[in-house]
Amino acid sequence: MKFADLIIKRFDDDVPEIALPAGISELRQSGHGFAHLMADAIEAMITNNVAADERPHVDAIEARRTELEASEDEISYTDFGSATRDESQSMEEMYEGVDRSRSVGHLCRRTSKPYRSALLLHKIIRSAGTKNGLELGTCLGISGSYEAAAMELNGNGRMITMEGAAPVAALAQQTFDRLGHGRVEIVVGRFQDTLTGTVAEQGPFDYAFIDGHHDGRATIDYYNIILPHLTDGAIVVYDDIRWSNGMLDAWNALKVHESVEVSVDLEDVGICWVCKDPKPAEHFVIE
Ligand SMILES: C[S@@+](CC[C@H](N)C(=O)[O-])C[C@H]1O[C@@H](n2cnc3c(N)ncnc32)[C@H](O)[C@@H]1O
Incomplete structure (x- = not known):
């Protein structure tokens, strides 16, 4: 089974073991701490390594x-x-x-992150010890629940998640209430209207997951709005980087942005480590 096929499997699907992609060893050979964090998180996702304290949340x-x-x-x-x-x-x-x-x-x-990708976000937040996370695109609260559960287990952190469709946000709120996630708050409204004020009031953020409005132009605009409100060493995750040519162009521009020191391309998701004074960037591809 290929990596791309694995990440769309459901949590209870029987999945044959797959060889770890070569990109994981490349991440491990890097001297960068974020590359090592990513190697561990991706390996945990591939091997479905859910810790005992994570299991009740995942279930x-x-x-x-x-x-x-x-x-x-x-x-x-x-x-x-x-x-x-x-x-x-x-x-x-x-x-x-x-x-x-x-x-x-x-x-x-159609829209919620599949299990493995959501588990990856959970593992990243657990290892990074994320304190203040931002999500663009709440939808029904599935990815937000994985993020908030990681913070719950860390005993630290909170998520601001943003959603334009009020009836959808209401269902996400039910998801968070049912699962007892107090560490997540929904901001309802178009990103175009709410993002600038939200990041100014609620930042700085050490994690951002951009999973809404998959238009290359909008994605670059949102990054430029968020960037001044990111901490030194923030993690930015972009979803659906191959959804359209425009999204792929945006990813290719964002991963070489002057603020980025490490980029990791996982086919559907692209992840950047952002800092104030980056050294020459390292780019990794996991396929
Ligand atoms: C792919 S879904 C998010 C899925 C969610 N992150 C998950 O995995 O559970 C994208 C969401 O972004 C919202 N969205 C898209 N464009 C938006 C915009 N310009 N302003 C506000 N919300 C928007 C949509 O209503 C949709 O619910």
């Missing part, structure tokens, strides 16, 4: 995912994300949004 979050996926309740909301992969929409059209009506199950299956 509870995945039970909530199963419940949401099974729901045929209809939800109507305005989607302020990118509706096309060719970036033919103007910024004004995306600001206006597209009205949608979907079953909750459909929404959850």
Whole structure:
């Protein structure tokens, strides 16, 4: 089985052992502490290494995912994300949004981070000891729950997660309440309206997960808004870097941004280590 096939497996799927990708040894050979942290986190994700104290959280979050996926309740909301992969929409059209009506199950299956990728975020936060995290794109609260659970286990940290669709945010709040995640707070509104004020009031952040509005232009704009409010040594995770040519162009520009010292490309997700005075950057690809 290839790495790309593994990361879409469900948490209870039987998965044959896969050889660790060569990129993991390259991360381990680096002298950079973040590269080592990433090697450990990716290896834990691949081998499905869930610690005893993490297991109850994983089981509870995945039970909530199963419940949401099974729901045929209809939800109507305005989607302020990118509706096309060719970036033919103007910024004004995306600001206006597209009205949608979907079953909750459909929404959850289509948009929530799959188990392994969410576990990776959890492992990164556990190892990095993240204190103040930011997420763009709450949706139903699955990735946010993995992030908040890591902070719960660390006994430290809080997440601000942002969502434009109020009815979707209400379901995410139910997810967090049901799972007892007090370390996460939802900001409801378009990123275009809320991001600048939120980062100024709630920053600096040592972790950011950008998982909404998958438009290359918007992704670069959001990074430029967030950057002054990141700590020295912050971790920035971009989702769906190959969703469109525009997103791939954005990733290729962001990973070589002057603020980045390490980048790790995991096919669907790109991760950067950001600092104030970076040394020549190291770039890793895991495939
Ligand atoms: C891919 S989903 C997030 C999934 C979530 N991180 C998870 O894995 O559980 C993206 C979310 O971002 C929201 N979104 C997209 N563009 C937005 C914008 N411009 N402003 C606010 N929210 C937006 C969508 O409504 C959607 O719920």
